[in-house]
Amino acid sequence: MAQVAERAGVSHQTVSRVLNDASLVKEETRLRVLAAIEELGYRRNFAARLLATNRSRRIGMVTAHLALHGPSMIALAVQEAGYREGYDVALVGLPEFSPQALQNAVDRLSDQAVEAIVVAVAHREAAEMTRSLQLSIPVVMVEGVTGAAPLAAGIDQEAGALLAVDHLLDLGHRHVAHVSGPKDWVEASQRSAGWRRAHEQRGWLPGPELDGDWSPASGYRAGQLIAADPDVTAVFAGNDSMALGLLKALHERGRRVPEDVSVVGFDDLPDAAFYWPALTTVAQDFSELGRRALSLALQALRNEPEPKVDLIEPTLVVRGSTSERGRPPAASTSPGEGGQPASG
Structure with missing residues (x-):
C-alpha cells in the first residue's frame, strides 16, 4: 500500500479511501491511484484489513x-x-x-x-x-x-404445488398422481402437501403417490407404473428432472403426452422448454x-x-405437456418454444 501511495504521489490514507470507494477523493487523484494499483499488481491483504477494521x-x-x-x-x-x-x-x-x-x-x-x-x-x-x-x-x-x-x-413450495395441481384439476383431470422427492427433504414434503391440499379443497381424493429421489431414473421407474394405470390422466412430478424420466416411460408405453396423460414439473429448468413436449412447470425466483x-x-x-x-x-409456466382431459392440445408446441406464465 505504501508503494502504491509513493507511485501515485499521494498519502497512505488517500489510497485507503480509494480502495473503500470514499467520496472525498478527487476523480483525477482516484484515477492516478487506480493506475498505480494496476501497474504494481496490488492486492488487498485480507488479514491486514480484518485487523484494521474488524x-x-x-x-x-x-x-x-x-x-x-x-x-x-x-x-x-x-x-x-x-x-x-x-x-x-x-x-x-x-x-x-x-x-x-x-x-x-x-x-x-x-x-x-x-x-x-x-x-x-x-x-x-x-x-x-x-x-x-x-x-x-x-x-x-x-x-x-x-x-x-x-x-x-x-x-413457497406448497403454493407452487397448488398452482401445478390446480392447473391440472381445472383442465378436468381427477385424482392427479404425484412423483415425490426424497421424504427427508423439506421441499419434497411441502410439494406433496400442496398436491394433497389441492384435492382436499375440492373434496376429491388424490391419485397415487410414488417415491422419487429427484433423478430422471426415479421418474422413469415411477412412469412405468403410472403408464400401466389407465385411470391416471395427469401427473405432478416433484421436479423437472423426474418429469423427464416420466415422459420417457410414458412414450415407451404408448401413453401420449398430453393427449392421454398431462404432466407438470417443478423448477423450470433451462432445458424444460426443450423437452418433448415442452414441459409445463413451476418457476422459482x-x-x-x-x-x-x-x-x-x-x-x-x-x-x-x-x-x-x-x-x-x-409462478406457473404453461407449455405443451398439459391439455384438457380427453382432448388434444389446442396447438402443438415445438421444442424450444417458451411458455406463458399463469397466475393461480
Missing part, C-alpha cells in the same frame, strides 16, 4: 447437493447478491448431508471470520439443527423454511431469494429490527 466483509454459505438445479441456483443467487453488496461469499458445499458435516462446515466458516452464515440445506434434520446453532453471528436459512421462521428467506437472504443478514449485522419476510411466490 470487518471481513465476507458471508459464509453452506449448501448441499450442488449437482442439483435448485441448490446450485440458490448458491449462485446468494453469491451474486453478496457481490452487489460488496461482500465475498465463502461457499462450503456438502456432497451429502449429515449433522456432523453441517457442523464441520459451520466451524470452518467461523474460523474464516465470516460476518454471517447462510444455510441452504433442505433436509429436515438440517433445518432443525440450524435453528439450534449457538453462534455470535447471524444465521440465515434459505431452504426448508416456513413463513414463520426467524431469519429465513424461502420460496432464485435471484430474489439470494437478494432477500443477503438483506436479512445485513439487517441483522446492523442490529435492525427483524422484518416480516413473506415467502416468495412461484
Whole structure:
C-alpha cells in the first residue's frame, strides 16, 4: 500500500479511501491511484484489513447437493447478491448431508471470520439443527423454511404445488398422481402437501403417490407404473428432472403426452422448454431469494429490527405437456418454444 501511495504521489490514507470507494477523493487523484494499483499488481491483504477494521466483509454459505438445479441456483443467487453488496461469499458445499458435516462446515466458516452464515440445506434434520446453532453471528436459512421462521428467506413450495395441481384439476383431470422427492427433504414434503391440499379443497381424493429421489431414473421407474394405470390422466412430478424420466416411460408405453396423460414439473429448468413436449412447470425466483437472504443478514449485522419476510411466490409456466382431459392440445408446441406464465 505504501508503494502504491509513493507511485501515485499521494498519502497512505488517500489510497485507503480509494480502495473503500470514499467520496472525498478527487476523480483525477482516484484515477492516478487506480493506475498505480494496476501497474504494481496490488492486492488487498485480507488479514491486514480484518485487523484494521474488524470487518471481513465476507458471508459464509453452506449448501448441499450442488449437482442439483435448485441448490446450485440458490448458491449462485446468494453469491451474486453478496457481490452487489460488496461482500465475498465463502461457499462450503456438502456432497451429502449429515449433522456432523453441517457442523464441520459451520466451524470452518467461523474460523474464516465470516460476518454471517447462510444455510441452504433442505433436509429436515438440517433445518432443525440450524435453528439450534449457538453462534455470535447471524444465521440465515434459505431452504426448508416456513413463513414463520426467524431469519429465513424461502420460496413457497406448497403454493407452487397448488398452482401445478390446480392447473391440472381445472383442465378436468381427477385424482392427479404425484412423483415425490426424497421424504427427508423439506421441499419434497411441502410439494406433496400442496398436491394433497389441492384435492382436499375440492373434496376429491388424490391419485397415487410414488417415491422419487429427484433423478430422471426415479421418474422413469415411477412412469412405468403410472403408464400401466389407465385411470391416471395427469401427473405432478416433484421436479423437472423426474418429469423427464416420466415422459420417457410414458412414450415407451404408448401413453401420449398430453393427449392421454398431462404432466407438470417443478423448477423450470433451462432445458424444460426443450423437452418433448415442452414441459409445463413451476418457476422459482432464485435471484430474489439470494437478494432477500443477503438483506436479512445485513439487517441483522446492523442490529435492525427483524422484518416480516413473506415467502416468495412461484409462478406457473404453461407449455405443451398439459391439455384438457380427453382432448388434444389446442396447438402443438415445438421444442424450444417458451411458455406463458399463469397466475393461480
